[in-house]
Amino acid sequence: MTWLDSQATVAVQAPRMREAMGTSAVDRAKAGDVSAFRELYATHHRQVTRQLTFLVPRADLEDVVQDVFIEVFRSIKRFEGKSAFTTWLYRVTVHVAMKSRRKHTRSRLDIVEEVPEQVDERPRPEDVSLSSERQARVEALLEKLSPKKRAVLVMHDLQGVDAQTIAQALDTNILTVRTRLFYARRELEALAKDDPALAEFFEGGEA
Amino acid sequence: MSAHLSEEQLEQVAGGVSDATLDAHLGQCIDCRTAVRSARGRRRLLKALTPYTLSDMAFRRVEARLMEQVEDGLPSRWPAWLVWGAPVVAAAAVALVVVAPWERAPVDAPVTKVAVTKVTPKPFATMVATFASPDAKVRYGDDAWRALVASDEVTSGAAVSASRLTLATLTGARLVLEADGAFAVGGQAMVVLGAGAVTAAGDAEVLAGARRVTSVDAVFRVERTAAEVMVDVASGEVLVLDEGSSQRRALRGPSRVRWADGTALEAGVTEARGDWKAPVAPKAPAARLDVGALPEGTLLAVDDLSYGATPFSFMLDEGRHKVQLTPPGQPTQERFVDLMGGQPFLLALAPPAEREVEAPEPDARALAQVMADLKRQTPRLRACYEKWLKANPNASGQVDLVLVVSARGAVKRASVKGDPISAESAACLKTTAKALVLSPLGSEQELEVPLVLTTGKR
Known part of the structure; x- marks a missing residue:
């Protein structure tokens, strides 16, 4: 069984050893070496998947991970090495995630891939954990946000990415990121308050 | 301090950071207290979410499909799926005119009329x-x-x-x-x-x-x-x-x-609002309509929208479009063209005989072989919903399994249409379908496999 690690933030810079190996594989992949591309997948697929969590619906995660690496293979010749490969890969991941939001081919059941459960036995400060139903409801609320608002909210508030990095990944500026974040937060709060199953998170005394 | 807390200050307080100035403001401002309470609720909600991921098997599946696509050559950026049983019309065949490359005349004059x-x-x-x-x-x-x-x-x-x-x-x-x-x-x-x-x-x-x-x-x-x-x-x-x-x-x-x-x-x-219309964002155009072969001054309309007289160049959405050409001094020609993404479509004055080329259907023998493969492996699919049927003896209906199958017969994607079965059974169907072994079809195909649900005798 595979366990998720506890790191919730996005690591845009990979460890030195991994980066060195990645650089070599990148050069070979740029030259068309298929085995190098396999190495890149092996090195980065989990990180890409973490970055896509909540950015795309659960049911689409497998397909979008595949799409990311297809785009990597298509575009890797344009990677000039001015930034770290992981930085470039992150921008590709976000770009593909945003594009995937516009694809609606067939209506289908919301198939849930069997995923390993993350079991954290440590007591949480607020002593609140989401049941699977509530988790599904929150994920559904995130789905209701526009793709751009959802992306900024997920990347900033869930993945802990700073506004500057988000701006670069989304090819916009910090002001736009903060504006979208502002509206996304207000919208999510309004939606959650209207859901009887989630309203209790907003109850409590005055600030 | 401003009339209300800024977004940054709201998050600071909601996150538990103590500040005397902010606390003093909150003591007097109901709106900000409400905003802080909302922010705290949102933060609690998001913090309680459990990230989802893929299983090791799913990662291996993705790797296998990726390697197959990479080795086979990646498809066009705008793939056009072929649906089994529904012929897709490809680009219309037109005159065999070799068009010279679009010549770009050097332009020296700066802008005079239009603001830069x-x-x-x-x-x-x-x-x-x-x-x-x-x-x-x-x-x-x-x-x-x-x-x-x-x-x-x-x-x-x-x-x-x-x-x-x-x-x-x-x-x-x-x-x-x-x-x-x-x-x-x-x-x-x-x-x-x-x-x-x-x-x-x-x-x-x-x-x-x-x-x-x-x-x-x-x-x-x-x-x-x-x-x-x-x-x-x-x-x-x-x-x-x-x-x-x-x-x-x-x-x-x-x-x-x-x-x-x-x-x-x-x-x-x-002041009073002006009279202007919002722009309409069209779908992403993906196909270039090349009008270079038309006589200069040909009036062109696409989908009843006039584009004026050639020469000019533009791109359109994929799919079928109605094109009306009116060469100088000649009657209007009207036809339908089907544009495919990533491929320029050469538009010329048509010869009399035009035909629409249908995409080749899958080879009949290959399809029959795939049918036999599916029939042989149906028990694996049936096992996914047998338990559900036993629990729901009066249930009936049909579920369609939609498969995207590579040229080599690997199932690249699987989805389920219809909802008479449980989510667990549907998930099992999808997972099992991706592991099916099918004979090669010669080209990528999208197949619909109806599964009739019944508790009748086998």
Whole structure:
């Protein structure tokens, strides 16, 4: 069984050893070496998947991970090495995630891939954990946000990415990121308050 | 302190950071206390979410499918699926005319009629010209002007000019430049406005003088003259930022405010709204219609929309379009063309015989073999919903399993249509389908496999 690690933030810079190996594989992949591309997948697929969590619906995660690496293979010749490969890969991941939001081919059941459960036995400060139903409801609320608002909210508030990095990944500026974040937060709060199953998170005394 | 807490201060308090000044304000401001409570609720909610991921098996499946695609050669960026049993019409066959490359005449004259406005496309999402009038030009810095045609790329720092020009990104943003120098923006873009007007729908940012106007899903217009900036909001809300003082002011539609240069944001004059229409953001065009083979002066209309007389170049959406050609002195020809993404379509005066070429259907023998493969492996699929059927003995209905199968017979994607079974059974069907072993079909196909649910005797 595979366990998720506890790191919730996005690591845009990979460890030195991994980066060195990645650089070599990148050069070979740029030259068309298929085995190098396999190495890149092996090195980065989990990180890409973490970055896509909540950015795309659960049911689409497998397909979008595949799409990311297809785009990597298509575009890797344009990677000039001015930034770290992981930085470039992150921008590709976000770009593909945003594009995937516009694809609606067939209506289908919301198939849930069997995923390993993350079991954290440590007591949480607020002593609140989401049941699977509530988790599904929150994920559904995130789905209701526009793709751009959802992306900024997920990347900033869930993945802990700073506004500057988000701006670069989304090819916009910090002001736009903060504006979208502002509206996304207000919208999510309004939606959650209207859901009887989630309203209790907003109850409590005055600030 | 301002009338209310800023967003940053709200998050600071909601996150538990103590500050005497902020606490004192909260003691007197009900609105801010409410906002902090909402922020705390949102933070608790998001913190309680459990990230989802893929299983090791799913990662191996993705790797296998990737390697197969990489080794086979990646498909076009805009793949067209072939549906089993529903023939797809490919591009119409037209005259065998070899067209000379689109010649770009050097253009020396600078812009005289149209205001030059700097376009700042996103460096990652390539800007492509999808429509260009014959006088469309582009230049970078102090370089000479050169002609700009559809399918040309425009990158950061470009200055563009045309009586009509549409720029697009792969993400669907549009910039349409009209004859008076105005841009209509439908989608995500940033425009530095020298003079003229921008009409925007969607996410947009316009820098006009010292005012930066940002919106999320608003419909608005910004006009810039020598000494004034006007912002007219039809719907939604925009934020106006003064670049010099960093003051911000939100404008909610419908409203219209005008500022003289150098005045504070609060000094804007409210006035009656103007009469303008929001731009319509079309679907992402993906196919170039090449009209170079038509006689000069041929009038062209596509989908009942007149584009004027050739020569010009433009791109359209994939799919079927009605085209009407009226060469000089000749009657109008009308036909339908089917455009496929990534491939230019040469439009010429048609010879009498035109036929639409249907895409080849899968080989019948190969299909029969795949049918036999599916039939042989049906028990594996049936096992997914047998338990559900036993628990629901009166249930009946049909579920369609939709498979995307590679040329080699590997199931690349599987989805389930119909909802008479449980989510657990549907998930099992999808997982099992991806592991099916099928004979090669010779090309990628999309198959629909109906599964009739019954508790009758086998």
